Amino acid sequence: MQTRNIRINDISLDELNKHIYKFIAKANVEMDGKLEAETMVGQAKIFANDLKINNKFKNMYVYQIQDAFYEGVRDITQTYLKLNIPTFYRWVIKHKKVVDHAEHQVHRCNVNPKQVPYYHEPKNLLK
Numbered sequence: 778m779q780t781r782n783i784r785i786n787d788i789s790l791d792e793l794n795k796h797i798y799k800f801i802a803k804a805n806v807e808m809d810g811k812l813e814a815e816t817m818v819g820q821a822k823i824f825a826n827d828l829k830i831n832n833k834f835k836n837m838y839v840y841q842i843q844d845a846f847y848e849g850v851r852d853i854t855q856t857y858l859k860l861n862i863p864t865f866y867r868w869v870i871k872h873k874k875v876v877d878h879a880e881h882q883v884h885r886c887n888v889n890p891k892q893v894p895y896y897h898e899p900k901n902l903l904k
Contacts, residue, residue, distance in 0.1 A: 782839070784835065785828050785834055786835035786836065790826065790829055793829060795821075797820075801846075804846050804850050805860055808850060811860075820865075824865050837873060841876055845868040846865075852871075
């Protein structure tokens with residue numbers, strides 16, 4: 778299984794940190810490229826740790842965090858955008874609401890999962 782398809786709770790902090798760094802670096806390039814590498818490294822460590830210890834994110838998948846960064850950079854409703862920890866939180870919280878709504882549509886409203894963007898079929902833990 779690819780690492781990006783693993784829940785935040787199931788990945789090592791070091792691996793998560795590597796992914797978060799890539800997401801920050803890509804967002805930096807897509808926006809204005811003003812962040813220094815050292816700043817991005819520090820932000821990645823802090824944000825990866827925050828994702829690991831904050832229970833509301835533990836069941837999100839790594840690729841969902843990547844989607845949050847992708848959507849966040851492209852959100853034209855934001856008037857002032859700076860690449861920092863509060864911005865990353867806003868992006869992930871906003872995307873988590875989208876993911877939670879998708880799960881609600883499938884599990885409570887019986888919408889076909891194939892018709893619901895951002896829905897992720899839960900892992901089958903039994904083998």
